Amino acid sequence: MTNPEDSATIDPELRADVRRVSTLLGESLVRQGGPRLLDLVESVRLQIKEARSQSSPDAAALARETLRELDLGDATALVRAFASYFQLANTAEQVHRVRAIEASDAREGWLERAVSAIVAEGGPDLLAETIAATDLRPVFTAHPTEASRRSVLLKLRDIADELAATTPEGSVARHRQDRRLAETIDLLWQTDELRLASPTPVDEARNALFYVDAIVADALPAVLGDLNALCAEHGIQPDALAAPIRLGSWIGGDRDGNPFVTPAVTREVLQLQHEHAVAHALEVVSDLITSLSISDRLAEVSAPLLESLREDLGRLDLDERLLSINAEEPYRLKLSCIRVKLINTRQRNRMGARHEPGFDYADAPEMLADLLLIADSLADHHSQLAAHGRVRAAIQELSASGLHLATLDIREHSDAHHEAVGALLDRLGVLDRPYADLTREERREVLSAELASRRPLAGRHSPLDGTARKTFDVFTAIGEAQARYGLEVIETYIVSMTHGVDDILAAAILAREAGLVDLYGGADGSGAHADLGIVALLETIEELRNSAELIDGLLSDPSFRRLVALRGDRLEVMLGYSDSNKQAGVLTSQWEIHQTQRRLRDVTRRHGVGLRLFHGRGGSVGRGGGPTYDAILAQPGGVLDGTIKFTEQGEVISDKYSLPTLARDNLALSLSAVLSATALHQEPRLPADVLSHWDTVMQTVSDAAFAAYDALVSNPDLPRYFVTSTPVEQLGALHIGSRPSKRPDSGNGIEGLRAIPWVFGWTQSRQIIPGWFGVGSGLKAAREAGHADDLASMLREWNFFATVASNVAMTLAKTDLEIAAHYVSSLVPQELQHVFETIKAEYELTIAELTRLTGETHLLDAQPRLQRTLAVRDQYLDPISYLQVELLRRVRALDAAGQDIPDELQRALLVTVNGVAAGLRNTG
Numbered sequence: 001m002t003n004p005e006d007s008a009t010i011d012p013e014l015r016a017d018v019r020r021v022s023t024l025l026g027e028s029l030v031r032q033g034g035p036r037l038l039d040l041v042e043s044v045r046l047q048i049k050e051a052r053s054q055s056s057p058d059a060a061a062l063a064r065e066t067l068r069e070l071d072l073g074d075a076t077a078l079v080r081a082f083a084s085y086f087q088l089a090n091t092a093e094q095v096h097r098v099r100a101i102e103a104s105d106a107r108e109g110w111l112e113r114a115v116s117a118i119v120a121e122g123g124p125d126l127l128a129e130t131i132a133a134t135d136l137r138p139v140f141t142a143h144p145t146e147a148s149r150r151s152v153l154l155k156l157r158d159i160a161d162e163l164a165a166t167t168p169e170g171s172v173a174r175h176r177q178d179r180r181l182a183e184t185i186d187l188l189w190q191t192d193e194l195r196l197a198s199p200t201p202v203d204e205a206r207n208a209l210f211y212v213d214a215i216v217a218d219a220l221p222a223v224l225g226d227l228n229a230l231c232a233e234h235g236i237q238p239d240a241l242a243a244p245i246r247l248g249s250w251i252g253g254d255r256d257g258n259p260f261v262t263p264a265v266t267r268e269v270l271q272l273q274h275e276h277a278v279a280h281a282l283e284v285v286s287d288l289i290t291s292l293s294i295s296d297r298l299a300e301v302s303a304p305l306l307e308s309l310r311e312d313l314g315r316l317d318l319d320e321r322l323l324s325i326n327a328e329e330p331y332r333l334k335l336s337c338i339r340v341k342l343i344n345t346r347q348r349n350r351m352g353a354r355h356e357p358g359f360d361y362a363d364a365p366e367m368l369a370d371l372l373l374i375a376d377s378l379a380d381h382h383s384q385l386a387a388h389g390r391v392r393a394a395i396q397e398l399s400a401s402g403l404h405l406a407t408l409d410i411r412e413h414s415d416a417h418h419e420a421v422g423a424l425l426d427r428l429g430v431l432d433r434p435y436a437d438l439t440r441e442e443r444r445e446v447l448s449a450e451l452a453s454r455r456p457l458a459g460r461h462s463p464l465d466g467t468a469r470k471t472f473d474v475f476t477a478i479g480e481a482q483a484r485y486g487l488e489v490i491e492t493y494i495v496s497m498t499h500g501v502d503d504i505l506a507a508a509i510l511a512r513e514a515g516l517v518d519l520y521g522g523a524d525g526s527g528a529h530a531d532l533g534i535v536a537l538l539e540t541i542e543e544l545r546n547s548a549e550l551i552d553g554l555l556s557d558p559s560f561r562r563l564v565a566l567r568g569d570r571l572e573v574m575l576g577y578s579d580s581n582k583q584a585g586v587l588t589s590q591w592e593i594h595q596t597q598r599r600l601r602d603v604t605r606r607h608g609v610g611l612r613l614f615h616g617r618g619g620s621v622g623r624g625g626g627p628t629y630d631a632i633l634a635q636p637g638g639v640l641d642g643t644i645k646f647t648e649q650g651e652v653i654s655d656k657y658s659l660p661t662l663a664r665d666n667l668a669l670s671l672s673a674v675l676s677a678t679a680l681h682q683e684p685r686l687p688a689d690v691l692s693h694w695d696t697v698m699q700t701v702s703d704a705a706f707a708a709y710d711a712l713v714s715n716p717d718l719p720r721y722f723v724t725s726t727p728v729e730q731l732g733a734l735h736i737g738s739r740p741s742k743r744p745d746s747g748n749g750i751e752g753l754r755a756i757p758w759v760f761g762w763t764q765s766r767q768i769i770p771g772w773f774g775v776g777s778g779l780k781a782a783r784e785a786g787h788a789d790d791l792a793s794m795l796r797e798w799n800f801f802a803t804v805a806s807n808v809a810m811t812l813a814k815t816d817l818e819i820a821a822h823y824v825s826s827l828v829p830q831e832l833q834h835v836f837e838t839i840k841a842e843y844e845l846t847i848a849e850l851t852r853l854t855g856e857t858h859l860l861d862a863q864p865r866l867q868r869t870l871a872v873r874d875q876y877l878d879p880i881s882y883l884q885v886e887l888l889r890r891v892r893a894l895d896a897a898g899q900d901i902p903d904e905l906q907r908a909l910l911v912t913v914n915g916v917a918a919g920l921r922n923t924g
Contacts, residue, residue: 013099017092017163021185024178025084028185033077040074041081048878060878064822067882075883076908082876083915084189089873090918091156095163098661110629110665111223114672115230118679124234130679131231131238133642136671139248139409139614140208141649150207153654155188160659193914194907201261205251205269209276209405211657212247216280216401219663220245223671224396240375240392241368243400245671246407248645249273253410255474256496262470263477270408270481270489271349277405278346281367284394285339291390292331292374294383301330302377308370312337315358316344331374338370345403349484363486364402371395404489408481410474411494411537417506420468421447424457424513440500444553447505451559454520457513475514478532482516487531494574494614498536499543501553508534508563519562530566535614539576541584544592547573548599555607564609570643573600574614582758585709585774586811590804591702597639614645628666630806632673634799637684640677686797694794697787698801705778712773712838721835724828725820727888728761730909764916766819766881767839771811776846779853791853809850813859814920816874817843819881826885827892877919884912 029038044063051059070078118127162181167173199207224243231238238244252269255261309330313323316337326332344360355362375395378387422435431438431446438446450457458464462472478490495507511517511532521527536551538544551573554560564571575596581589597613604611617631632640648656656666684691712718723729759770782791794801817840824836847859887909894901 014096018089021088021092024182024185025088028189029081032189037077040078044879045875049875052874064882068886072904072908076911079880079883079911079915082880083918085876086918087156091160094659095160098164098659101661101665110669110672111226111230114676119234121680124236126679127234128236130675131244134244134674135643136245136674137248137645138648139645141250141647150210151191152193155184157658158184194910201252201265202268205272208251211653212406213276215657215663218660219667220400221397222664223667225393240395241399243396245667246400249406249408253408255412263473266477273405274349274403274485277401277403278342280401281342281398284398285335288394289332289335293329294331295328296330297328300381302380305373305377308373309334316340334374368395368399402488404485407488408490409492409494411496414495414497414503416471417510420471421506421509423464423468440502443502447502448557451505451509472510475510479514479516482531492533492535494535494537496537504534504536504554519559528566530563533567533572535572535574537574537576539579541580541592544596547596548603551600551603570610570612571604572612572614574616576616581770584706586771587775587778588702588706591698594800598636601639612643616647629669629673630803632677634803638682642678644674697782697790700785701778701782704781705774708777708842709774717832717835721832725823726761726765727913728757763920765823766816768811768815772808772846773842775808776842776849779849795853809859812847823885827888873919880912880915
């Protein structure tokens with residue numbers, strides 16, 4: 001398969017790798033489909049290249065005619081060929097990033113720069129304080145948008161490993177390596193890229209563990225080790241139990257709109273994670289057993305460690321031979337006891353048995369306490385290097401992963417809690433009318449009084465039934481999980497569609513009923529606890545704008561304030577990027593979220609409460625995506641004080657974490673951004689008067705952008721236009737995730753469509769309006785109001801504005817309205833095509849305004865490598881899009897005639913969906 005033309009803007013090594021895998025792919029196509037298949041691929045590619053390079057409508061028309069005449073077999077093979085190219089090219093680019101990272105000067109790494117800047121600002125003390133306060137949580141979500149199957153991803157990883165092992169051209173080693181690459185490419189071609197059925201939540205958990213296992217075994221300890229080494233250079237030794245990075249997950253806990261996430265599924269996912277966590281801990285302990293061959297003939301051992309060892313040996317059944325050969329090696333014996341207790345813990349949880357003190361571990365802190373005994377004894381007896389080296393590293397690593405691997409969040413819709421609480425209150429007859437008839441303010445008063453009372457409504461054995469019972473059972477399952485694995489296994493309960501204080505109080509009452517919260521404890525207050533945080537998820541523009549009032553109302557409630565105090569005086573709030581973007585457009589969504597962060601910072605400070613923001617970001621710009629480092633540093637000053645959570649999902653996960661070096665780099669850059677923002681950005685970087693003026697300008701931009709976006713989405717023709725101009729109706733058959741694409745009882749309009757298919761559909765047709773629509777109107781309004789110079793200054797000096805502009809430019813570069821026009825002319829009824837004219841006008845305006853602002857002649861002139869990469873990809877992407885249009889046309893013709901759609905046609909169409917996703921590296 002012929003390689004794209006060379007360009008000085010693309011690294012020679014990368015060009016060589018892409019050429020190499022392209023050539024091997026071409027040879028594979030001949031083996032699999034004969035020379036005719038390769039000839040077809042090359043013919044179509046050259047036609048598209050001519051159409052692109054010469055802006056030739058005739059060449060484009062010829063290519064479309066060629067594609068129209070293909071039978072389904074040839075069409076499917078052609079799409080698979082181009083999609084395979086994208087997969088291989090993407091893998092080559094990942095390997096290139098790995099080489100660049102590994103070749104960089106270690107002194108110029110993310111963490112090195114952050115640590116140096118912090119020490120320069122406030123010395124080692126500031127660095128120590130910052131690290132102690134840091135709690136970074138990447139959270140793997142329960143609704144992935146990764147279109148590729150795990151079977152495909154594993155083969156691509158094998159290809160990446162081969163490419164990363166450099167061999168001289170013409171050598172025997174290169175020949176053998178090409179043979180292995182060719183074999184894997186053949187296997188890739190013969191692997192079905194389509195799932196036969198939607199994954200279950202447990203399947204999704206297994207897929208996530210594919211990445212999480214590698215992160216906790218490699219990337220996490222490597223990054224923490226680098227940070228510890230940098231700290232040691234400044235005379236600092238952070239607490240080994242306070243790992244600054246921990247992983248989170250929604251997989252198996254996100255119930256909002258997903259009927260397949262039941263309490264039983266949550267239990268199964270947690271046991272699966274526990275099994276992997278114990279397996280990891282056993283590997284760490286086994287490594288220490290190998291290393292700590294210290295004889296008590298040559299080094300003393302502390303009395304506490306010896307006493308602990310005697311107790312363990314009295315309870316545990318260790319192998320007699322091990323007792324014999326390690327008789328004078330107490331550290332190995334103690335570690336062997338730890339190993340046995342881990343195995344016993346795993347077996348106890350498999351059987352659902354009770355914890356036996358000294359025989360197994362109740363939770364991770366017990367395991368870590370045993371390891372700390374070893375570290376302390378080593379440090380006190382001339383083995384400080386081992387104590388502060390490998391043993392401390394092991395403690396920190398296992399402190400991060402615990403016995404649960406990743407902390408699971410639970411999410412449920414606010415209405416579910418009101419139904420359950422209402423059933424409990426109505427049963428008691430304490431209200432003058434049914435709970436469902438109360439106003440929101442009346443509910444708040446009732447729930448506040450109820451949370452303040454000491455009486456149970458029903459207790460753990462609640463008499464609820466139906467859906468109310470299912471909701472309450474989730475809280476019961478949380479309590480069981482915490483008792484089995486430790487409190488850190490589930491720490492957060494997220495209430496989606498939080499509109500008022502009553503939405504949070506309802507969930508808090510259910511947590512109390514399940515025994516997860518006790519605000520009073522005994523007569524003296526002892527025993528009071530809040531083992532679960534209740535978190536508001538703010539998703540709509542209205543919720544974002546009312547955020548300060550909501551949080552002030554919550555923290556003004558004495559009982560809820562007590563709950564927050566019991567959780568360390570820190571309140572978590574989640575910000576939803578997807579729905580706010582879908583509702584108001586990218587610019588207004590970003591601006592409202594930015595202002596919301598300021599409001600939340602200020603209101604929590606007034607109440608003396610720390611704030612942890614949970615950013616619900618997707619992979620695409622239309623769902624809050626973009627570079628993580630830039631996003632963290634673009635937050636308002638003082639918002640971040642060490643603790644932050646953000647979602648990782650879909651194609652972003654494989655892009656960031658599929659290769660060990662990339663995973664390490666991603667964690668390092670995220671951690672360095674959090675450290676820098678926490679230590680160096682507690683106050684705004686800009687003078688108050690400048691920021692106030694720019695806020696006014698930004699509001700002008702946002703108002704005009706929202707007006708343009710709202711006019712589009714309010715157009716009564718838009719729902720039909722969206723469905724007819726995109727393959728959104730086919731996405732359900734792609735079996736991407738376990739969650740339905742529409743909310744329950746949401747009707748057929750756009751309002752009920754989830755953000756993932758909303759973005760996915762627009763992306764497939766290359767319109768991608770969630771990532772840019774309205775921005776041109778906003779910038780024009782501000783410019784015409786006399787703010788051109790202000791906008792230029794904002795771009796140079798305001799991280800928030802610069803980050804938004806950069807993300808919009810990247811999305812615009814991926815947008816292709818010439819391709820979109822083909823979708824529209826071929827698929828959209830004439831009476832709806834005026835919608836496309838509106839989209840096209842805003843697109844042209846946005847490009848004009850953005851390039852005027854940046855001073856570029858074309859988009860991404862400042863990033864020529866990305867600009868060139870996207871241009872080259874079009875030669876392979878365009879034919880997939882043309883074929884998708886043709887296949888959609890055939891499907892809809894059959895559907896209109898009331899005829900069944902052949903499986904072969906449906907399959908061919910879904911292959912094009914996968915192909916476009918691979919080409920744009922963005923599925924939602």
